[in-house]
Amino acid sequence: MADPRVIGTEAVEDARRRGRIVFELLPGDIVTALARETAERLGVTLVDGPLERQQPQRTDAAISMQRVLYRRSPKWVAPVRTKRKARRLGKLALIGAGGVGGNIAHLAAMQDIADEIALIDIVPGMAAATALDLNHTTGITGARARCIGGESLDLVTGAEVVVVTAGLARRPGMSRADLIDVNARVIRQAAEAIRSAAPNAIVIVVTNPLDEMTFEMLRATAFPRERVLGMAGTLDSSRFRNALAVAAGVCPADVEAFTLGSHGDEMAPISSRAKIKGRALDVFLSSDQIDACVQDAVTGGGQVVSLKKSGSATIAPAHASIELIDHIRGARTGPVPVSVMLQGEYGIDGVVLGVAAHLGSTGLIEVEELRLTDQEQAALHEAADAIRSRLGL
Known part of the structure; x- marks a missing residue:
């Protein structure tokens, strides 16, 4: 038989630090007087257990399969993203x-x-x-x-x-x-x-x-x-998602895709991690179609310039800039592609390059190094070399 637990003040304080306001006492536990005083002072309730646990909800296998198949159907609509409370x-x-x-x-x-x-x-x-x-x-x-x-x-x-x-x-x-x-x-x-x-x-x-x-x-x-x-990868990623959505005949909200690298000919749309309705691109598109979407993202800005004759894109870059501001003020969370000075990430140092990153009220929080294919990793290094060359570094 195991020795009884001795519940001291440290255990109660640790529970409160973790946000617990109920401390479960198991049969045989010994609670010190100081622990009880600490619990009362910190607002932690000592409750004799074992407590009844809520049983996990079980879903019938047939219902689970129906849900999976429905999500893959053309009728499935991506859930609406709720806005977070943001700092003004x-x-x-x-x-x-x-x-x-x-x-x-x-x-x-x-x-x-x-x-x-x-x-x-x-x-x-x-x-x-x-x-x-x-x-x-x-x-x-x-x-x-x-x-x-x-x-x-x-x-x-x-x-x-x-x-x-x-x-x-x-x-x-x-x-x-x-x-x-x-x-x-x-x-x-x-x-x-x-x-x-x-x-x-x-x-x-x-x-x-x-x-x-x-x-x-x-x-x-x-x-x-x-x-x-x-502001680079936000705009390039939007162009890539748009091209994939048009090619697959789905809503752009059904597409997840990042574009990294430089904001130019060396940009690197990351096809290996892109998804349509949660599935790999090759489920919906042929390799030629994927390559065409990549090319469309790379040349998207040039297409606008060619049509306007004078000046470049204005609306999409504005929305991309607002996306970064929203991440800074807390209206959005998660990784977002943005150009930052790299300090060893992806094996690259001393050059500004578009990567996935987390932003907050102080700006860059951290760079998220995505798992890339060897070809995509090489494309990032080629972009870094091209930028160094243009800057004469």
């Missing part, structure tokens, strides 16, 4: 009030993301006009956010999150890499203002070429890597 930002600043910046401001105001939204643009009157236009909508929408706009970078003062979209946009025939020299000057100017006027801000870079400009922002602000992020 005090101030959101947008450097660049063009197509992307203006759309971010509109979405942020409609979703009640911040008390104040500051728009900044070098074009006289553009930021102020957009801010006034958004304020005029509040009589209809009831949005609480107040928008301000101007040409001075001093408007970033006190911002918790700064999104940088300013810079020369692509034209047909241009690659993102063609913009490095001109947009690096824009980034350095913005970085100087952020470092002095919003020293505790989290910075999200949208300016192209995105990974290179995120690296430049990190270097110019001297902020820790946790507070300088690049």
